[in-house]
Amino acid sequence: MKKFLFIMDKPPHKGIELQEKLDVILTAAAFDQKVALLFLDDGVFQLKKGQQPEKQGLKETASIFNALNIYDVNDLYIEVDSLQERGLRPGDLSLPVKEFYRKDVNVLMAGYDIII
Amino acid sequence: MKYAIQINASPNSTNSGYCAYQFIKAALKMNHQVLRVFFYQEGIYHALKYSILPDDELQMTKKWSKLAKEQQIDLVVCISAAQRRGLLFDDEAKRQGKLDQDLAEGFRISGLGQLLEATLLADRFIEFG
Numbered sequence: 001m002k003k004f005l006f007i008m009d010k011p012p013h014k015g016i017e018l019q020e021k022l023d024v025i026l027t028a029a030a031f032d033q034k035v036a037l038l039f040l041d042d043g044v045f046q047l048k049k050g051q052q053p054e055k056q057g058l059k060e061t062a063s064i065f066n067a068l069n070i071y072d073v074n075d076l077y078i079e080v081d082s083l084q085e086r087g088l089r090p091g092d093l094s095l096p097v098k099e100f101y102r103k104d105v106n107v108l109m110a111g112y113d114i115i116i
Numbered sequence: 117m118k119y120a121i122q123i124n125a126s127p128n129s130t131n132s133g134y135c136a137y138q139f140i141k142a143a144l145k146m147n148h149q150v151l152r153v154f155f156y157q158e159g160i161y162h163a164l165k166y167s168i169l170p171d172d173e174l175q176m177t178k179k180w181s182k183l184a185k186e187q188q189i190d191l192v193v194c195i196s197a198a199q200r201r202g203l204l205f206d207d208e209a210k211r212q213g214k215l216d217q218d219l220a221e222g223f224r225i226s227g228l229g230q231l232l233e234a235t236l237l238a239d240r241f242i243e244f245g
Contacts, residue, residue, distance in 0.1 A: 002236060004235075016200065017157065020156065020196075020197060023196065023228060024156075027229065027231070027232050028232055031229070031232045031236070033236075114235055114241050116241075116243055
């Protein structure tokens with residue numbers, strides 16, 4: 001088993017990029033690997049509550065994020081600095097996340113085999 | 117060392133596919149092993165058989181086909197990424213009544229499981245673009 005850390009750094013509705021990343025995440029989880037997600041930069045918007053991407057012709061991703069715990073993906077980390085820079089608070093997010101400061105992210109990354 | 121490679125960018129959106137190609141050539145020259153190259157997201161456009169470019173453009177598809185033939189590299193195009201973008205592989209082309217498929221020589225179509233398998237077998241996994 002390998003430990004995967006997925007870097008979620010892109011805005012949620014930039015085409016189908018996020019959807020396709022979530023497909024890889026679910027596949028890794030289905031292969032019984034240890035999977036964690038780190039939200040940073042504009043990626044922190046991926047978890048913002050109340051999005052309606054359908055109106056822009058895009059599929060919603062909230063239901064996939066909500067289903068992650070069914071796949072035993074429970075390690076969701078967020079870079080607090082990115083969140084604050086965008087005027088967001090943990091309460092604005094749809095899932096509970098563990099907070100990490102930018103200065104500590106390298107320590108978090110060092111604990112994983114594969115960073116995507 | 118055993119490498120697994122993923123390519124996410126189309127030939128013209130960034131040059132990361134070409135970087136991957138150069139990396140693979142260099143790795144093979146140094147007697148490393150490249151277990152698989154997985155084309156995902158916009159990367160599937162590297163495998164388009166019928167994208168015929170002017171002669172002075174970078175011919176990525178031809179380069180990959182040649183590399184696959186010479187070095188027996190496993191070039192895998194993600195089936196769901198391909199279907200989303202209209203690249204038709206053998207079965208799907210027949211089902212749609214087309215005369216031919218879109219996949220260039222040396223590439224094969226398969227699923228995300230092939231990507232995961234490669235990351236688990238490799239010593240290093242590198243994602244380009």
